[in-house]
Every structure is written in structure tokens, then in C-alpha cells.
Amino acid sequence: MASGEWSGTMCLTESHCGTDLGLLRTKADPQADGSFKLTGSKIFISAGDHDLTDNVVHLVLARIADAPAGVKGISLFLVPKFLPHDDGSVGARNGVSVAGIEHKMGLKASATCQINFDDATGWLVGQPHKGMAAMFTMMNTERVSVGVQGLGINEIAYQSAVAYAKERLQGRSLSGAKRPDLAADPIIVHPDVRRMLMTMRAYAEGCRALGQWCARALDAEKHSDDPEVKQRATDFVALMTPVVKALFTDLGFDAANLAVQTYGGHGYIREHGVEQFARDARIAMIYEGTNGVQALDLVGRKLPANMGRNLRPFFHAVSNLLEEMAGVEDKALKAYVGGMQQAFGALQLSTATIAQKGMKDPEEAGAAATDYLRLMGLVGIGYCFLKASKIAYAKLAEGAGDDEGFYKAKILTAGFFFDRILPQATAMFLAIKSGKRSLMALDEAAF
Ligand SMILES: Cc1cc2nc3c(=O)[nH]c(=O)nc-3n(C[C@H](O)[C@H](O)[C@H](O)COP(=O)(O)OP(=O)(O)OC[C@H]3O[C@@H](n4cnc5c(N)ncnc54)[C@H](O)[C@@H]3O)c2cc1C
Structure with a gap:
């Protein structure tokens, strides 16, 4: 697997259990030789079977007989499609079969399979009943990767839409024809088309910068020799993993949607x-834990963990930058700083609100979760744009040469983010402050 010759899957989901893995039923019977026999059915397994590699190795969550109920009784097993010989070559077929292939909205190049295990031979990975912790070693990395899938689609959606908007001729600019030599102006002249392009662009650049910050922390967590740096990086990664997963995939889908809109009817047809x-972006908001569940992870686990310590590296970075830039002279930069101060204030107040109300009533924390995650993500992106703008101004002042256009565009994209996107932070705060009342008031029978 490490050399890429055999591929792998992760088999968690069953028809009756997705988010709530405590309900899972696949069982594992211990054998005299230390191996296990696994029996059960999994669904929705990505790349569950194919002939691209000689073997497919399934990492399967299952219950050993007499295990405790719920997630505390789940163990992790390695179950190959073909049992390997002692020399590592592929041997006999194991008791693993494909019961069906899911017919999906997108992601057509990956066979998403229903997989049956019938007395399939497997081996325990890690400790018995500690399968969730073992699986989460992979899931945490996967969540960041899925966030980056959202970013990837965001970027290609943006690039495609820009190319189209420069070519497609419809209507005339409101400020007078820009291309009188042509039958009409390219649609990139229209403010509403600009709104779509700038939104996609700001999302892509903002998420890429925040993603880089997280990637650097992941490296520091793994490789730093300084225990303090390592700890801070670990705390930051823990906090930001659900944010990167949910925010990047939400915005990736929004960007793909805006790209379709930029193309008009030509976006809706397949050509x-x-x-x-x-279609492809939609799944990233669902798998590896739905985005709603990421938000619950943020408010329910990541915020309260270690008495709120996970927040410190992030909050310190933002407040240090705001302090550093408090006296900036440039009018545009001053406005960026002002916007960030307001949004950071909204995040701090929201954090306090959730800590107070959520402690007494967990439903209050649940009701705030999705808005809070978005708010934190927007502040994270705002921090990155503010820092990038500061650097861009400094580079332009010292003479940026061939990179002048790049730095100017960075400042203008940041300007769009601060004018048009970051103000949403105030709305998020107001929604959080309103609490669970309006969500929970309607009687279930009235739905
Ligand atoms: C294309 C595709 C590929 C996949 N690949 C894999 C794979 O390789 N391996 C694998 O094991 N699984 C895979 N999955 C499964 C995926 O991880 C699950 O679909 C996902 O975790 C959600 O589970 P569910 O579909 O059962 O939804 P449910 O858990 O039934 O959730 C339904 C809704 O209720 C919400 N919800 C559920 N519980 C709570 C709660 N406690 N609080 C608040 N809201 C809640 C959810 O957010 C969601 O909106 C894949 C799914 C698809 C569609």
C-alpha cells in the first residue's frame, strides 16, 4: 500500500449507520491463529473495487463478540480482497464481494460500492475496541484533504468562468460600450458577472492562504524540535481541521454553482x-463527516478541549496582527483593519455566547454550530488577506518589478473580501446570539 501498488478503502458506513457509527453491526470473530473472520455489509465505499491495482485493502470497522455497545466497542481491521502469500504476492480470493455499485449525482470516476464481508479473513489494527481512535488518525488527515478538494473545484470553476466571461458577448457595459468593434461587449464588463467572478476568486485565494497556514502547522506538528511550537501547531490543527473541511467544501460548491450561473444556459447543459x-463538489460537503457534524466537532469538542487552549494560537495571531496594523496610514488598509476588528469582535463575542449558553444547554451550542464555523472561517480568511495585503503594500513600495500586477491584484481581491464577504460576520453573530429558540419552537407535528 505504501508504494502505491495496492489501493485502500475505508469501510465505516452501513445502511443504518452513517454519522452514528455506534450503531454499526459488522462483526469480527477471533480465530485461533490471531486473525479474525468478519461478517457484515458496508455501503457507500469509495473506490470499493476496481482492477486498477492487483489488490484492494479494506480498513474495516467492526465489533468483536461481547464488545461494549456504542463507539467504545468498535475495532479496526485490515481485510484484503486477495489474501497475500508469505512473500507478499497476491493469493486466494478473500470473503469480500461487491453487492452493488451506487448510482451517484457526481464523482463518476470512483466506483462507490456496497461491500459484503462473508467470513472474510482480517487482522486487527491497533488495540481491540480502540478502532475509532485508530480510524481518526486517517480521518483527520482526510478531512483536510477533502477541504482541499473543495478548494480545487473552486479554482477550476473560477478559471473556467473567467475564460468564458472574457469570450461571451452579450449586452453593453452600463458605462458605455467597451468593445464597439464587436456586436456586443464581453460579459465580464457587467457588475453582476464581476460579483460572481470576484466571489469565486476571493474564496479560492482566501481558502488557499488559510490552507497553507494549516499545512505549515501540520508540518510543525510533525517535524518541529521545539515542544512549545509543536504544541501550538497541534492545537491549531485540531481547531482548524473541521473549519477547513466544512468551509472549503461549502465555498467550493458555491463557487461551482456561480460558475454554472456565469455560463448561463451553457453552464447547465453538459457541453x-x-x-x-x-455535481462533483456536492459530495465533499457530505463525506468524511457531514459539514453539520464538522461544526458540532468544532463547538462541542475543539472549543472546550483543554480549557479552550486550541483557540489560543489562532486568536493570538489575529490580535497580534491587528495590534501591529492599528496605526496604518493607508486609507484602504485602514478600512481592511477596521473590517477585521469588527469581525474578530463578532467571533470573540460568539465564542463567549456559546461557552455560556452551551454549558447550560447543549442544544444552544448545536444551534450555533454551523454559523460559528463559518464565522471562524471568515475571520481566518480575513487574517490571511490582511497579512497578504500588508506584504503586498510593502513589496509595491520597494518596487515589485514584474510582480507588480500580482501584488496589486492581491490587494484588490482582499478589498472585495473586506467589502463584500467579511461583513457577513455580523449576520453570523446575530444568528448565533438569537439562540435555539426559532429553530426549535415549531412543534414537530407542524412540519
Ligand atoms: C459518494 C460517497 C462516498 C462515500 N465514501 C465512503 C467511504 O469510502 N467509506 C465510508 O465508510 N463511508 C463513505 N461514505 C459515507 C459518508 O461518509 C456518509 O454518507 C456520511 O458520513 C453521512 O452519513 P449518512 O449518509 O448516513 O447520513 P446521516 O448520518 O443519516 O445524516 C443525515 C443528516 O442528519 C445530520 N445528522 C446526523 N446526525 C446528527 C447529529 N448527531 N447532529 C446533527 N446532525 C446530525 C447530518 O449532518 C445529515 O445532514 C460515502 C458517501 C458517499 C455518498
Whole structure:
């Protein structure tokens, strides 16, 4: 597997259990030779079977007989499609079969399989009943990767839409024809088309910068020799993993949707391929834990963990930068700093609100979760744009040469983010402050 010759899957989901893995039923019977026999059915398994590699190795969550109920009784097993010989070559077929292939909205190149295990031979990975912790070693990395899938689709959606908007001729600019030599102006002249392009661009650049910050922390967590740096990086990664997963995939889908809109009817039909971005982007908001569950992880686990210590590296970075830039002279930068101060204030107040109300009533924390995650993500992106703008101004002042256009565009994209996107932070705060009342008031029978 490490050399890439055999591929792998992760088999968690069953028909009756997705988010709530405590309900899972696949069982594992211990054998005299130390191996196990696994029996059960999994669904929705990505790349569950194919002939691209000689073997497919399934990492399967199952219950050993007499295990405690719920997630505390789940163990992790390695179950190959073909049992390997002692020399590592592929041997006999194991008791693993494909019961069906899911028919999906997108992601057509991956066979998403229903898989049956019938007395399949497997081996325990890690300790008995500690399968969730073992699986989460992989899941945490996967969540960041899925976030980056959202970013990837965001970027290609943006690039495609820009190319189209420069070519497609419709209508005339409101400020007078820009291309009188042509039958009409390219649609990139229209403010509403600009709104879509700038939104996609700001999402892509903002998420890429925040993603880089997290990637550097992941490296520091793994490789730093300084225990303090390592700890801070670990705390930051823990906090940001659900944010990267949910925010990047939400915005990736929004960007794909905007790309379809930029193309008009030509986006909705298949010819140009942009409708595929929207279909493919949708799953990233669901798998590896739905985005709603990421938000619950943020408010329910990551915030309260270690008495709120996970927040410190992030909050310190933002407040240090705001302090550093408090006296900036430039008018545009001053406005960026002001916007960030307001949004950071909204995040701090929201954090306090959730800590107070959520302690007394967990439903209050649940009701705030999705808005809070978005708010934290927007502040994270705002921090990155503010820092990038500061650097861009400094580079321009010292003479940026061939990179002048790049730095100017960075400042203008940041400007769009601060004018048009970051103000949403205030709305998030107001929604959080309103609490669970309006969500929970309607009687179930009235739905
Ligand atoms: C294309 C595809 C590929 C996949 N690949 C894999 C794979 O390789 N391996 C694998 O094991 N699984 C895989 N999955 C499964 C995926 O991880 C699950 O679909 C996902 O975790 C959600 O589970 P569910 O579909 O059962 O939804 P449910 O758990 O039934 O959730 C339904 C809704 O209720 C919400 N919800 C559920 N519980 C709570 C709660 N406690 N609080 C608040 N809201 C809640 C959810 O957010 C969601 O909106 C894949 C799914 C798809 C569609």
C-alpha cells in the first residue's frame, strides 16, 4: 500500500449507520491463529473495487463478540480482497464481494460500492475496541484533504468562468460600450458577472492562504524540535481541521454553482463541463463527516478541549496582527483593519455566547454550530488577506518589478473580501446570539 501498488478503502458506513457509527453491526470473530473472520455489509465505499491495482485493502470497522455497545466497542481491521502469500504476492480470493455499485449525482470516476464481508479473513489494527481512535488518525488527515478538494473545484470553476466571461458577448457595459468593434461587449464588463467572478476568486485565494497556514502547522506538528511550537501547531490543527473541511467544501460548491450561473444556459447543459463541477463538489460537503457534524466537532469538542487552549494560537495571531496594523496610514488598509476588528469582535463575542449558553444547554451550542464555523472561517480568511495585503503594500513600495500586477491584484481581491464577504460576520453573530429558540419552537407535528 505504501508504494502505491495496492489501493485502500475505508469501510465505516452501513445502511443504518452513517454519522452514528455506534450503531454499526459488522462483526469480527477471533480465530485461533490471531486473525479474525468478519461478517457484515458496508455501503457507500469509495473506490470499493476496481482492477486498477492487483489488490484492494479494506480498513474495516467492526465489533468483536461481547464488545461494549456504542463507539467504545468498535475495532479496526485490515481485510484484503486477495489474501497475500508469505512473500507478499497476491493469493486466494478473500470473503469480500461487491453487492452493488451506487448510482451517484457526481464523482463518476470512483466506483462507490456496497461491500459484503462473508467470513472474510482480517487482522486487527491497533488495540481491540480502540478502532475509532485508530480510524481518526486517517480521518483527520482526510478531512483536510477533502477541504482541499473543495478548494480545487473552486479554482477550476473560477478559471473556467473567467475564460468564458472574457469570450461571451452579450449586452453593453452600463458605462458605455467597451468593445464597439464587436456586436456586443464581453460579459465580464457587467457588475453582476464581476460579483460572481470576484466571489469565486476571493474564496479560492482566501481558502488557499488559510490552507497553507494549516499545512505549515501540520508540518510543525510533525517535524518541529521545539515542544512549545509543536504544541501550538497541534492545537491549531485540531481547531482548524473541521473549519477547513466544512468551509472549503461549502465555498467550493458555491463557487461551482456561480460558475454554472456565469455560463448561463451553457453552464447547465453538459457541453462545457461546468455542471460537472457542481455535481462533483456536492459530495465533499457530505463525506468524511457531514459539514453539520464538522461544526458540532468544532463547538462541542475543539472549543472546550483543554480549557479552550486550541483557540489560543489562532486568536493570538489575529490580535497580534491587528495590534501591529492599528496605526496604518493607508486609507484602504485602514478600512481592511477596521473590517477585521469588527469581525474578530463578532467571533470573540460568539465564542463567549456559546461557552455560556452551551454549558447550560447543549442544544444552544448545536444551534450555533454551523454559523460559528463559518464565522471562524471568515475571520481566518480575513487574517490571511490582511497579512497578504500588508506584504503586498510593502513589496509595491520597494518596487515589485514584474510582480507588480500580482501584488496589486492581491490587494484588490482582499478589498472585495473586506467589502463584500467579511461583513457577513455580523449576520453570523446575530444568528448565533438569537439562540435555539426559532429553530426549535415549531412543534414537530407542524412540519
Ligand atoms: C459518494 C460517497 C462516498 C462515500 N465514501 C465512503 C467511504 O469510502 N467509506 C465510508 O465508510 N463511508 C463513505 N461514505 C459515507 C459518508 O461518509 C456518509 O454518507 C456520511 O458520513 C453521512 O452519513 P449518512 O449518509 O448516513 O447520513 P446521516 O448520518 O443519516 O445524516 C443525515 C443528516 O442528519 C445530520 N445528522 C446526523 N446526525 C446528527 C447529529 N448527531 N447532529 C446533527 N446532525 C446530525 C447530518 O449532518 C445529515 O445532514 C460515502 C458517501 C458517499 C455518498
